Amino acid sequence: MDFRLGSEADAFRGIVREFLDEHLTDEIRERAHETGTVHDWDFHRALGERGWIAASWPVEYGGQGRSPYELTAMREELRLAGAPTDGLGNTLIVARTINHLGSPELKEELLPRVLRGEMIFALGYSEPDAGSDAAAAKTRAVRDGDEWVINGQKMFTTLAHEAAYVLLLARTDPDVAKHQGLTMFLVPLDAAGVEITPVHTLGGERTNVTYYTDVRVPDRLRVGDVDHGWEVATVALAFERGGMGLTESDRMWRQTVEWASTTERAGAPVIDDPLVRDRLARVAIANEVAKLLAYRVSWVVASGGVPSIEGSMHKLFYAERFQTAVAELMDMLGPEAVLAHGADDAPVDGWVEHQYRHAPVTTIYGGTSEVMRNIIAQRGLGLPRA
Ligand SMILES: Cc1cc2nc3c(=O)[nH]c(=O)nc-3n(C[C@H](O)[C@H](O)[C@H](O)COP(=O)(O)OP(=O)(O)OC[C@H]3O[C@@H](n4cnc5c(N)ncnc54)[C@H](O)[C@@H]3O)c2cc1C
Structure with a gap:
């Protein structure tokens, strides 16, 4: 068993990081946060110019033929950087569906514009x-x-x-x-x-x-x-549930570790507190398991399979553990945890508070946890229909 994505994916990850340093600004992140529109046209077009809207598609369909592992590395970097990619996510689902089932005329009419980053769905x-x-x-x-x-x-x-x-x-x-x-x-x-x-x-x-x-x-x-x-x-x-790489929880964890390492309470860095370390470790473990479930999805895709059960497993685990993680971190941060992003003295700049309000929806959209359990039970375990 190999728990890494491989050298090709690592090399691509480096290229994606350079791209993000150049194109993803704090201004873009703040705008997405303020408006609630998790999409940015300049950033999306820049992805299109790089050929990364559908990086994993075959070259003859306008993609770059990148492997599922490279794609996972790219998604991880986008997530960790807090890039506003809901538009990209939706668009890929629809573009893949058109590519799979649309008429030749429809593909010709729409896909080139989609791949250039000129429109979203x-x-x-x-x-x-x-x-x-x-x-x-x-x-x-x-x-x-x-x-x-x-x-x-x-x-x-x-x-x-x-x-x-x-x-x-x-x-x-x-x-x-x-x-x-x-x-x-x-x-x-x-x-x-x-x-x-x-x-x-x-x-x-x-x-x-x-x-x-x-x-x-x-x-x-x-x-x-x-x-x-x-x-x-x-x-x-x-296509929607088929593996999302890292989750919002990973970015939140990194931000919290950074905060705990640079903030002092009672004369010592917060991270020196064993109870803080315990909570952070628990969240890190859940994130790691979610990541490996996502890598498994990539492996199924790379092996030519359709990851409907593995995608549901990943979605179910990450969304439920994300909710546990935000609750643990809010509790750990104390009463000030309720201060929102932008407020003075908000711990972790209010990002944990934001995720505390955002996490509930992750067990709803893209299919609820009950629906994911039904898929795993029926298709994965062969249990009778509920
Ligand atoms: C912020 C947000 C963004 C969204 N974006 C989109 C979007 O872009 N496009 C889109 O089409 N939809 C979108 N959705 C809708 C989302 O997909 C639905 O909310 C979701 O599928 C659940 O449907 P529902 O809200 O009608 O709840 P219901 O289906 O009414 O579910 C209510 C409860 O019953 C449970 N339940 C339902 N059926 C079963 C069953 N068979 N077995 C066991 N339990 C069951 C559910 O798990 C849930 O707990 C979005 C939702 C939100 C909140």
Whole structure:
């Protein structure tokens, strides 16, 4: 067993670090934090210019053919540096889905612009009454010649206010079993009849509700076959959970160690306190396990497999342990821990407080912990359907 990513990935990691030193400024991080829009156009375009939007894609599709290990190293560095990459994440999911299931015309029309970093995508599955059960979507698409007319509402359409298109799951046949009557579309977010309303979350993140009133979408923007949208969604979800490298918890841990090493309490550095060291060690261990679960996902991909169970294992473990970690660190920091980023005397510059509010959502989006457990139980362990 080898717990490293290999020399090629290490070399690429060095190149990514140099890139981040040049392109990722404190101003960009602060802007993402203040607005809750975890995307920055200058940074995203710089990634595009480097050819790193889809660095792992084959060269003939506009990528650089980088290995899953190199990709993991790159994601780790982006995460550790606190780069605003939600736009990149969403866009890769949709671009891979288009590449997998889209028509040749759709690929030609959209993918070159995506790879240059000129546009991003939003994901439009969830509705007020269809979250974990995304196949219960009620948003309707009715055919009218070469066009479709879309009416409905999507909940939590993150980055819809920056994206060019939303990958939208719509009901095209209401008279069949729910998984069978769905179709996937790319709906231009500047089309007439689209309305975007912001939602500001407890974690400081901005997401949106999107409303669709008689929105006309040409048939060429359909992804996959009519009434086979659930298959498209399944592919997209596998890409979404397929390993994320390091987590927000690693950056938070490093920031806290740095703070504890440079801050004094009762005449000694905070980190000299054995109870502090104990907490930091526990968080470090959880982070290390999460990292190895992510490396396992990379290994499955590198071996030609689809990491649906391993991706769920990683997602479940990291999100739940992240919540434990933020609680442990808040407790360790004492009453001042509730001071937010920007407040005088906020320990760790308020970043633990920020993660304390952000961590709850990680067991919700991308599939809840219960849904991850169901996937592991049914597909991984062969247990009966709950
Ligand atoms: C900040 C944020 C950003 C988001 N961004 C996006 C986005 O960009 N695009 C998008 O489409 N969606 C997005 N989502 C939506 C997210 O995917 C859903 O919130 C999530 O799938 C859960 O759905 P729900 O909120 O309707 O909860 P529900 O599905 O109603 O779940 C409620 C509870 O029931 C449990 N539960 C549900 N079904 C089962 C089951 N079968 N077995 C056991 N327990 C179950 C859940 O685990 C949960 O605890 C976002 C959500 C948030 C909060």
